[in-house]
Structure formats: structure tokens, C-alpha cells
Amino acid sequence: MRHQNRVFAVAGGILRNREDVEDIAQQVFLKAYFSIKRFDQRAAFSTWLYKITVNECWDLLRKRKVRPLVVEADLSEEQAQVYQASSEQSDGKPDTSEQLAARQQVDELMSCLDERDRAMLVMKEVQGFSVEEIAEIMEINANTVKVRLFRARQKITERARRRKGLLR
Amino acid sequence: MGKLFGRENESCERFQEALEALPVPGTRGQSAEEWRAELPAEDASHWEACGSCRMALEEFAETRNALADWSSPEPGPWFAKRVMAAIDAKEREEEASDGVWIYVRRLAPRIVAVCALLLVLGGSWAVQQRSRDLSSLEGKGGDVVFDSLWGPTLYDDSLSVPAEVRP
Numbered sequence: 496m497r498h499q500n501r502v503f504a505v506a507g508g509i510l511r512n513r514e515d516v517e518d519i520a521q522q523v524f525l526k527a528y529f530s531i532k533r534f535d536q537r538a539a540f541s542t543w544l545y546k547i548t549v550n551e552c553w554d555l556l557r558k559r560k561v562r563p564l565v566v567e568a569d570l571s572e573e574q575a576q577v578y579q580a581s582s583e584q585s586d587g588k589p590d591t592s593e594q595l596a597a598r599q600q601v602d603e604l605m606s607c608l609d610e611r612d613r614a615m616l617v618m619k620e621v622q623g624f625s626v627e628e629i630a631e632i633m634e635i636n637a638n639t640v641k642v643r644l645f646r647a648r649q650k651i652t653e654r655a656r657r658r659k660g661l662l663r
Numbered sequence: 664m665g666k667l668f669g670r671e672n673e674s675c676e677r678f679q680e681a682l683e684a685l686p687v688p689g690t691r692g693q694s695a696e697e698w699r700a701e702l703p704a705e706d707a708s709h710w711e712a713c714g715s716c717r718m719a720l721e722e723f724a725e726t727r728n729a730l731a732d733w734s735s736p737e738p739g740p741w742f743a744k745r746v747m748a749a750i751d752a753k754e755r756e757e758e759a760s761d762g763v764w765i766y767v768r769r770l771a772p773r774i775v776a777v778c779a780l781l782l783v784l785g786g787s788w789a790v791q792q793r794s795r796d797l798s799s800l801e802g803k804g805g806d807v808v809f810d811s812l813w814g815p816t817l818y819d820d821s822l823s824v825p826a827e828v829r830p
Contacts, residue, residue, distance in 0.1 A: 499742070504735035513736040520738065524746045525753065597732035604729055620730045623687035641683065645719070652722040655729050 498541055501622060502548050505632075508617030509552040509610045511602060519555060523548045538631070545632045549614065556610060607654050612647040619644055674709045678716045681706040682723055692731070695724040 502523055506516045526547055534543055605613050615633065618624040630637040681702050698720060699707050710716050758765065
């Protein structure tokens, strides 16, 4: 399970909900195990695995179109506490309130982006994927990735600045 | 990428390429100035001349700083076991669903060999049967001029020469 953390990060960039991410990760490893014969050796195994991850996430989102995702940042204080308690139960490592607040802030900042841009930004700026890798995983042109990253950064910065202005 | 900055400029394009190539830092809170120091000298000097690229670098730095607090969900302690159990369950399910076909697939070469043998034996039996039928016909019909299943040739069919034509 060498790729486990990165699969979680890629799925986490798109879905955010912890339970969904874990379900998707399980689905990804299951699919990879049963279709390893179909793996084309020309591409890197990791790229193939992340491509499965992204596709599984899109499938889930498509199924959920009728039921929109609950964004952690949109939760009320009470709901956030419930969420925190559930994450404590599931991984045994409780989040501190500071960590939760920081994560909520980032989620709130990223909520101005659509799932695709959010995933790209996480892959690029957190996971350190190259533009070419992202293009292959997302099955889009490298120039499109660059343009979308550029616009996503603009949106994030604008939102962060506005928030700073409001806080002052 | 030059178009994004409102200019068709090769330097801007190169600057953007260099920006995308900057590695994800181990430390957080790096300013635009610090990022600029990591760029190649040529791109760093372009930064001074180009307002759009300066803004792009600032946005880049701010985004990276904002995302420094982003953490991906971590797998639970039972995740690996959960995956292994799911694989086992699916394998068992697949075995149960096509149990008969698994045996057919395994025995396929033998089944093909047996079929080929049956075909040869059946074919040779059919040929022998036919020749036996022919020989019994020969015994019943007396003199057989032509080897035909329809018996001896009729006289009407034979070529006869009229008497007056004969010399």
C-alpha cells in the first residue's frame, strides 16, 4: 500500500468527506487488483492508479448529483463537533480544534472552486505533481491544466484577500 | 500562457513555466520574494519588468501558503484489512458465479482433443459405410458397366446405329 496516502490525497482533493474518500480508496485498490492485467506498461503505475481514483470520484459525484455534497466548511458548529467526534472514532487520532479550524478555513477558501480545479490545485500545490502528470491523470491538455491552475490561484487569492479585508 | 497575462510574450510564458516547476516546499509561509530567489536568474529579472508576472508570483505564493494547512484524510487503521477482505469476498463471489465455466476453461484442450478424435472416427466410419453400400449394390445388379448408384444403364440411352445406314 505504497500509494495509499497519495490516493487518499487525490480523492480528498475532490471529495473532502472522509468516509467517501475511504470508500473510494477501497474501490480504487479493488479495481486496480482485478484489472492489473489491463494495465498498459507504457504509463507509470502510479499515474494509472490516480487516473482510476479520479474516475471513481467523478462516478460518485455523478451519482450524487441529486444529493449535493455536504461541505465540511458549510457545517454549523454543532455539526462540526459531530464530524470531529466521528473522525476521532474512525482513526483514533483526534484532531485538535486548531487543526480543525485551519482545515475548515482552507475548505472554505477552496469552496469557490469546482471539484476539478480543487483536485488540480491539491495535486499541484500540496502533492507536488507536475503539470504533465496532472494532465495525464485528468485526461486533459497540459495547457488547459496551466490555465485552470492560474485561474484557480487568482480565485483563491482574491477570496483570501477579501477575507483578510473583512477581518480587519 | 502569455495570453493569460494580456501579452503574447515569450518571457512571460517562460516565467510561468518556471513558476510551475517550483517544488512543493518542506517549509511553510514562503513569501513571493523568497520564491523569486528560487527562480532562474533570467526569469527573476523578467519579474522586475513585468507587472502581470509579479502578480502571478504573488498569487502563487499566497495560494501555496493558504494550502499549507490543507490535510488529506488519512486512512483508518483497518483500511488495509478492509481492502484485503473486499478482495477476498469479490474473488469468492466470482468463483461462485462462473464455477462451471472455470472447469470448462481448464479442460478446454482435452475437450478439443476428444472432439477431434471423435470427428476422425466418425468420418472414417461414414466412409466405410458408404463403400459397404456400394459393394452390396454391385452384388444385386449383375454386370455393372458404370460405377453408379442408380444401377445399370438403360438400353434406350445407348447409342444405336439404324440398319439402313450400315454399309
